[in-house]
Amino acid sequence: MKSLIIERYGDISAFKIKEMPVPTVTKNQVLIRVSHAGLNPIDYKMREGKLRLFNPLRFPQIMGSEVSGVVEEIGDEVTKFRKGEFVYCRLDKDRMGGFAEFVSANEDIIALKPETLDFATAAGVPLVGLTAWQVIYDHAHLSRDNKILVQAGAGSVGFIASQLAKRIGAHVFTTVSDRGIHIVEEIDVDHVINYKTQDLDRFKNNFDVIFDTVGEQTLINSMKLLKREGRIFSISGIPTPNTADYMGYNTFCKVLFWFASYKLRKLAKSFDGSYEFVFMKPDGNQLEIIAKLIDKKELKVRQVREFHFEEHHFAFRLLESGEARSKLVFKIGDNFP
Ligand SMILES: NC(=O)c1ccc[n+]([C@@H]2O[C@H](COP(=O)([O-])OP(=O)(O)OC[C@H]3O[C@@H](n4cnc5c(N)ncnc54)[C@H](OP(=O)(O)O)[C@@H]3O)[C@@H](O)[C@H]2O)c1
Structure with missing residues (x-):
């Protein structure tokens, strides 16, 4: 699967687009076919190694902290989700992996995506x-x-x-x-x-x-x-x-x-x-409440600006400059509703 990875800590030049194996799921995990992934300051802080003392990365590391997408496969003991459901989540800091066509995550950090948001906008919400x-x-x-x-x-x-x-x-x-x-x-x-x-x-x-x-x-x-x-x-x-x-x-x-x-x-x-x-923790139940507030129009979210992987240099330069006036997301998968 196409992925945006790093093989060392560093600046924007450390990013590489590479084919990586599709993750497998354990009994409590869900495999998500990724539609969009949000870009966040944590992504470049992790890339630069600023959190390496307590969150060391294992290279090659697929970057990316939050996604929206469709449930592709579920582990044997998953009870909350079914294949084909539309979901969003903040991935665990020590695993990440959102900048890829597929990512696996424990069911307890995933929630159904807000129905009133498209995949692009939903990808920018979890973190x-x-x-x-x-x-x-x-x-x-x-x-x-x-x-x-x-x-x-x-x-x-x-x-x-x-x-x-x-x-x-x-x-x-x-x-x-x-x-x-x-x-x-x-x-x-x-x-x-x-x-x-x-x-x-x-x-x-x-x-x-x-x-x-x-x-x-x-x-x-x-x-x-x-x-x-x-x-x-x-x-x-x-x-x-x-x-x-x-x-x-x-x-x-x-x-x-x-x-x-x-x-x-x-x-x-x-x-x-x-x-x-405060360090935020992934949490599917809280994401569910947030989705409901969004759908009830009780919580507004920022507009997003989409980029393709190939534009990652430009997208991250914009994010790191502090000049991005919208939430930035990568468009990763095709054929999403
Ligand atoms: N600890 C955690 O778990 C956690 C989780 C999420 C984010 N974070 C961190 O939180 C920070 C913010 O994240 P974000 O996603 O909200 O960033 P963001 O969307 O890039 O927002 C940055 C904002 O900072 C404002 N700003 C810059 N200098 C300022 C100042 N001196 N006084 C007041 N506002 C100022 C800018 O406002 P104007 O455009 O109006 O100038 C800009 O809108 C990042 O460092 C991120 O890594 C930490």
Whole structure:
């Protein structure tokens, strides 16, 4: 099967299109004939080896973290899916394999694709949808009394997170620049801050919860915006010891994360707040709920822009430049409805 792989860590030049064997399924797995696969920052971070300490790759590695497609085959003990059903999923970080004509995955991380989305649009939902869901519901336990700042409302994760927070009834602020303003205009938030032209300092001590999707200086600058006992959750900062526990990483990782995140945790504490890092986990049940919200028109998703494998250099350059104004997906299979 045609696949986009890497045989070493590196920049865009590490990608290769190669024929690879079609995966087999174990008793709890489903083989998906892939229609589309979403592109995400995690794909180039993995390619560059930034996560190799706790997610080392085995080469040759088929890249690709999320897909939409059709169930081609099921393992003997699969109960949730039947051949021919339309599905979508976020693949496990340590297996990936979405940039290929077929991929196998455990049934518990798969869900039926939203009926109202085409395969291309559905392929761009699982990773960002689950990330937003898990931060807002599982980690922040956001409530309607909370005031939340979602950094980067025009970004793929921020766009969904802002809507979920609003759905709960929280008071939602988000940041955006001129180039993303038309994107957040599509959704209902209480306050939009232009992070390029407006001084965020005027929102000092304002938020119960901050969802940081940007990291680095933006994360550091966000700390002073926390209210007393406010909580900041980042998906782009530095993992903490709790992250290691949550992900089931070993003690070495836990100690490493303790040292690496020390300054951020201390900074949050100096504002009487707390800092946590969240790694999203694949989850079929949550994807099912997300699909229902999309189909009920209660959750909007970003428009997608399609590329073929052969255009992977261009597509990844666009993604890595931060200039992609849509969700990027590869069109992989043919003859899908
Ligand atoms: N930990 C996890 O499990 C996890 C899961 C998913 C994603 N992530 C990470 O989360 C990050 C965001 O992912 P994404 O898919 O949402 O990225 P994306 O779609 O590329 O969005 C990036 C957005 O960041 C905004 N931005 C850039 N600089 C900013 C600043 N200083 N302040 C506020 N906004 C700023 C841009 O907004 P404008 O266009 O308005 O300028 C852009 O829309 C990536 O680093 C990704 O690797 C982590």
